[in-house]
Amino acid sequence: MRITYDIxxxxxxxxxxxxRxxxxNIEARLDRHGQVVAFDGLSFGMVLSRNGAEALRQTFPPPGVRYVSTDQDLLTSxxxxxxxxxxxxLDVWMTNEGTTVAGTHAFVAPRPAQPWPSWIWDAGKARWMAPVAYPQDGxxxxxxxxSGQWVAAPS
Structure with a gap:
């Protein structure tokens, strides 16, 4: 996943x-258009919320670090x-030269691919389930x- 700030x-x-x-991995990136970018007090961050509750807050740079300039697009992952x-x-922000820009993006986390058309999504277990239980005979x-059944695997 990428969050890109266009300079x-x-x-x-x-x-x-x-x-997934x-x-x-969420990448914080710059679209520098090929230029070296100078910073003046650069800071940025994000808040990730899951179902309306804050789950993660990240801010950059870390304490004691100052960003001066970059010739790279990737800031962090x-x-x-x-x-x-x-x-x-995702709520994101970036401050440089005393100006703050913010953005928000919302999406629904995808499900894994459905393995078979007859399988049913079990939201509580977050997985696809066969319509017939897996045999427990070892x-x-x-x-x-x-056939809609489990069959002995070839040996």
């Missing part, structure tokens, strides 16, 4: 294509966790969609 337009862009069912179907909201089984 020319002063706006944030959010790319959630990297969101149980989390992602933060690993985050969530569960499928959670409503995720054997190894594969799902057979055509």
């Amino acid at each position: 020319w337009t002063g706006t944030f862009a959010f790319d959630t294509s990297g969101a 069912p149980f989390g992602a 933060v690993p985050v966790r969530w569960r499928p179907d959670e409503a995720i909201t 054997g190894v089984y594969d799902w057979d969609e055509a």
